[in-house]
Amino acid sequence: MTSTWWRGRRAPLVLVVVLLVVLATLVVVLSGPGEPGQAAPPQVTERSVAPVEPSAGPEREAVAGGMAKADPVSIDVPKIEAKSSLVPLGLNADNTVEVPPVTQPMQAGWYVHGPTPGEVGPSVILGHVDGNKQKGIFFRLKELAPGDQVSIARKDGTTAEFAVTKVERVAKDKFPTDAVYGDTTEPELRLITCGGVFDKASHNYLDNIIVFARLLAR
Structure with a gap:
């Protein structure tokens, strides 16, 4: 009976001792360099907070860095069969952007107060949808879609190749000036013409068609 009684009490006692040892070990492990009895906060390493850098390479640098300044000579938009030389356009007396002669x-034309096509920033090219009872250079501009290409030949002998990213039709009284002319971190292009309903009273279209494009890697 004695031995049986001892065995019956020994198992719980051993279990208590083991539990005490485990608890003591956990306290030591969790305390670490922090306050006693508290888990140490996770250490933030440089790797965990450093931003992920984009992969480097010639193609990435060509787009991000842009091309050298060079006046554009001509534009070619194959999908809509639009080809034209480019004339410089400045500002009118009321600070609106000039447009090519409606008789032509x-x-x-290209806006001379912005970056030249291929430079970092938004280059702007304008053309008529129609005029002088004829179709204009950008009569079919609204047909462009993401992925379509635009080529700009430049005076230095190079060609800036762009791919369309989006096409928008916006009311002229809500023209997105910042989106069109605001600074960008990469070389981009804007093609602008008139569109929408033609107002006979004012002899003007009520909307603008705006094509946004980005420079393709060389």
Whole structure:
């Protein structure tokens, strides 16, 4: 009976001792360099907070860095069969952007106070949808879609190749000036013409068609 009684009490006692040892070990492990009895906060390493850098390479650098300044000579938009030389356009007396002569609707122009096509920033090219009772250079501009290409030949002998990213139709009284002319971190292009309903009273279209494009890697 004695031995049986001892065995019956020994198992719980051993279990208590084992539990005490385990608890003591956990306290030591969790305390670490922090306050006694508290888990140490996780250490933030440089790797865990450093931003992920984009992969480097010639193609990435060509787009991010852009091309050298060079005046554009001509534009070619194969999908809509639009080809034209480019004339420089400045500002009118009321600070609105000049447009090519309406008597020459097939003539496109580039805004000289912005970056040249291929430079970092938004280059802007304008053309008529029609004029002088004829179709204009950008008559079919609204047909462009993401992925379509635009080529700009430049005076230095190079060509800036762009891919369309989006096409928008916006009311002229809500023209997105910042989106069109605001700074960008990469070389981009804007093609602008008139569109929408033609107002006979004012002899003007009520909307603008705006094509946004980005420079393709060389």
